[in-house]
Amino acid sequence: MTERDRLDLRGLLPPTVMSSEQQIERFMVDLKRLEVHARDGPSDPNALAMWRILNRLHDRNETMYYKGLMSSDLGRHMPDVRWLKWVWTCPHHKAIRHMPDVLIAKIAEYAPIVYTPTVGLVCQNYSGLFRRPRGMYFSAADRGEMMSMVYNWPADQVDMIVVTDGSRILGLGDLGIQGIGIAIGKLDLYVAAAGMNPQRVLPVMIDVGTNNERLLKDPLYLGLQEHRLDGEEYVEVVDEFMEAVFTRWPNVIVQVLDLPQFEDFQSKWAFKLLQRYRNIYRMFNDDVQGTAGVAIAGLLGAVRAQGKPLIDFPKMKIVVAGAGSAGIGVLNAARKTMARMLGNNEYAFESARSQFWVVDAKGLLTEERDNIDPDALPFARKVKEIGRQGLREGASLEEVVRQVKPDVLLGLSAVGGLFSKEVLEALKCSTSTRPAIFAMSNPTKNAECTPEEAFSVLGENIIFASGSPFKDVDLGNGHIGHCNQGNNMYLFPGIGLGTLLSGSRIISDGMLQAAAECLAEYMTEEEVLKGIIFPPISRIRDITKKVAAAVVKEAIEEDLAEGYREMDARELRKLNQEEIETYVQNNMWSPEYPTLVYKKD
Ligand SMILES: NC(=O)c1ccc[n+]([C@@H]2O[C@H](COP(=O)([O-])OP(=O)(O)OC[C@H]3O[C@@H](n4cnc5c(N)ncnc54)[C@H](O)[C@@H]3O)[C@@H](O)[C@H]2O)c1
Ligand SMILES: O=C(O)C[C@H](O)C(=O)O
Numbered sequence: 001m002t003e004r005d006r007l008d009l010r011g012l013l014p015p016t017v018m019s020s021e022q023q024i025e026r027f028m029v030d031l032k033r034l035e036v037h038a039r040d041g042p043s044d045p046n047a048l049a050m051w052r053i054l055n056r057l058h059d060r061n062e063t064m065y066y067k068g069l070m071s072s073d074l075g076r077h078m079p080d081v082r083w084l085k086w087v088w089t090c091p092h093h094k095a096i097r098h099m100p101d102v103l104i105a106k107i108a109e110y111a112p113i114v115y116t117p118t119v120g121l122v123c124q125n126y127s128g129l130f131r132r133p134r135g136m137y138f139s140a141a142d143r144g145e146m147m148s149m150v151y152n153w154p155a156d157q158v159d160m161i162v163v164t165d166g167s168r169i170l171g172l173g174d175l176g177i178q179g180i181g182i183a184i185g186k187l188d189l190y191v192a193a194a195g196m197n198p199q200r201v202l203p204v205m206i207d208v209g210t211n212n213e214r215l216l217k218d219p220l221y222l223g224l225q226e227h228r229l230d231g232e233e234y235v236e237v238v239d240e241f242m243e244a245v246f247t248r249w250p251n252v253i254v255q256v257l258d259l260p261q262f263e264d265f266q267s268k269w270a271f272k273l274l275q276r277y278r279n280i281y282r283m284f285n286d287d288v289q290g291t292a293g294v295a296i297a298g299l300l301g302a303v304r305a306q307g308k309p310l311i312d313f314p315k316m317k318i319v320v321a322g323a324g325s326a327g328i329g330v331l332n333a334a335r336k337t338m339a340r341m342l343g344n345n346e347y348a349f350e351s352a353r354s355q356f357w358v359v360d361a362k363g364l365l366t367e368e369r370d371n372i373d374p375d376a377l378p379f380a381r382k383v384k385e386i387g388r389q390g391l392r393e394g395a396s397l398e399e400v401v402r403q404v405k406p407d408v409l410l411g412l413s414a415v416g417g418l419f420s421k422e423v424l425e426a427l428k429c430s431t432s433t434r435p436a437i438f439a440m441s442n443p444t445k446n447a448e449c450t451p452e453e454a455f456s457v458l459g460e461n462i463i464f465a466s467g468s469p470f471k472d473v474d475l476g477n478g479h480i481g482h483c484n485q486g487n488n489m490y491l492f493p494g495i496g497l498g499t500l501l502s503g504s505r506i507i508s509d510g511m512l513q514a515a516a517e518c519l520a521e522y523m524t525e526e527e528v529l530k531g532i533i534f535p536p537i538s539r540i541r542d543i544t545k546k547v548a549a550a551v552v553k554e555a556i557e558e559d560l561a562e563g564y565r566e567m568d569a570r571e572l573r574k575l576n577q578e579e580i581e582t583y584v585q586n587n588m589w590s591p592e593y594p595t596l597v598y599k600k601d
């Protein structure tokens with residue numbers, strides 16, 4: 001550590017210091033792991049190999065990497081991965097610069113590699129995959145040092161930070177320091193979808209230990225090998241980190257903006273930290289707030305897909321499986337949206353509550369539950385009420401679905417296959433003309449059901465969305481069962497960009513709501529009636545631009561917008577809708593080489 005401090009490297013490398021022997025062993029074990037995956041793997045070795053190749057390109061040539069991810073028509077010209085192999089074998093960096101068009105790829109093809117689901121596999125294997133550092137590591141061992149070590153980061157400007165403590169990575173549990181992979185993957189979307197400048201994004205891992213016994217015993221694990229800090233000690237570390245990054249990158253004079261997104265924290269901390277920081281710092285929690293917005297857009301899409309007016313949303317009966325950060329975030333937002341439609345008063349808020357049934361690991365949640373989580377408490381059903389519905393505390397998901405006959409079954413449980421054949425059969429009793437199934441857990445194997453399973457049990461008259469990408473289903477009668485990807489990726493890049501460009505000091509509920517409404521309105525009536533309620537990922541840059549514009553507009557209306565660079569608050573207020581979109585568009589980074597040498601013809 002003394003050597004790292006002399007070289008100003010604190011925080012730029014994972015906390016564990018390894019000998020060269022250990023480094024070689026780590027490399028060899030990682031090499032072998034590919035074989036193991038190939039032999040017995042449910043994991044996809046091909047996806048992991050593609051990630052490695054892309055990652056090397058990311059390290060070597062950022063412009064080319066993002067150009068590859070962002071453009072939209074490789075599919076037609078280059079339907080396979082030949083270009084990646086070519087990049088890999090090309091020895092001359094300069095040669096790449098002269099052949100940009102060859103390297104154009106499409107985001108729909110590569111998002112599943114750099115983001116969900118492959119990013120999950122990457123996190124699970126990150127200690128082995130680690131080659132070059134990317135991002136910063138603030139560990140429990142750095143307490144008292146954070147204010148100075150934050151200056152070790154080489155960039156003077158940082159627009160966007162994605163930070164995780166690795167405690168709940170997708171549906172994969174505690175992956176400790178290896179969770180930094182998700183911060184890197186999310187920031188790839190900030191660049192590719194929102195046009196954030198890759199030089200000004202910072203992935204961060206707060207390493208407060210891990211409770212994953214396998215990692216605690218793994219000699220090649222790169223993080224702190226101690227149990228997680230808890231309570232006040234934990235909060236102190238996160239406080240120190242927040243203070244350090246906001247001290248180095250305040251936004252007033254130098255117009256440098258930073259904006260952290262909290263990602264994949266255990267729910268017990270997610271809500272506490274959100275309440276602690278959201279009114280002081282410009283931050284948001286993607287799993288709580290981003291997911292909620294995407295789910296609201298999906299739920300409103302499901303109402304439209306039944307040919308009903310949006311005002312019918314408060315009549316929907318919704319069963320939610322999973323009451324963690326994502327589930328509770330969705331429940332709160334859906335309840336508020338219903339209440340707003342019903343008159344926005346206390347009575348409306350109270351009556352909206354009765355549209356939800358929450359099933360967690362212990363079954364149906366009621367007021368009879370011992371040690372009830374305070375965040376889930378508002379959604380615990382009254383015993384008398386559910387008695388009349390033939391239900392009880394702890395009733396199984398299947399029973400709940402059978403008795404409630406819901407319009408929507410939404411999963412954020414991280415339990416793959418939870419929507420079993422029996423549960424889907426029970427949904428046949430739904431009183432809806434077109435029930436909706438949202439199997440939102442990630443990665444792929446954690447999805448509550450696949451689209452094939454849903455369409456095969458329930459037939460074609462359903463709406464289906466999943467968190468990870470699946471292919472549409474050929475229903476065999478000339479019809480296609482559409483599989484939507486309901487993932488917070490449709491919102492977080494736009495929320496980040498919109499906040500940055502508005503110059504708002506906080507991210508208000510109104511700004512989040514505007515983002516969700518923008519996504520909900522994005523699909524045309526015709527698309528929605530076909531069951532297409534979310535855009536395809538190939539349109540992510542366009543939807544992100546619109547979401548960002550909606551966030552800027554709302555910040556202006558709420559008088560929160562303080563402006564960005566030459567666009568001060570007064571100028572911002574003069575812009576109409578179209579001009580706001582142009583302003584957003586003009587501030588999106590594109591992967592082009594800057595001209596360094598000008599030559600007269
Ligand atoms: N699609 C998206 O955009 C999106 C966004 C955020 C989270 N997610 C996914 O949602 C999942 C949950 O995330 P989280 O942060 O809320 O996790 P979490 O650990 O905070 O919560 C998980 C919840 O699921 C419940 N659960 C466990 N077993 C269950 C069972 N058998 N039946 C019903 N409920 C059960 C738990 O009791 C808990 O309430 C993860 O897989 C994550 O990838 C998806
Ligand atoms: O990372 C994703 O794909 C979505 C979400 O943030 C999750 O935690 O699953």
Ligand SMILES: [Mg+2]
Nearest residue numbers: 170263264287
């Ligand atoms: Mg997440």
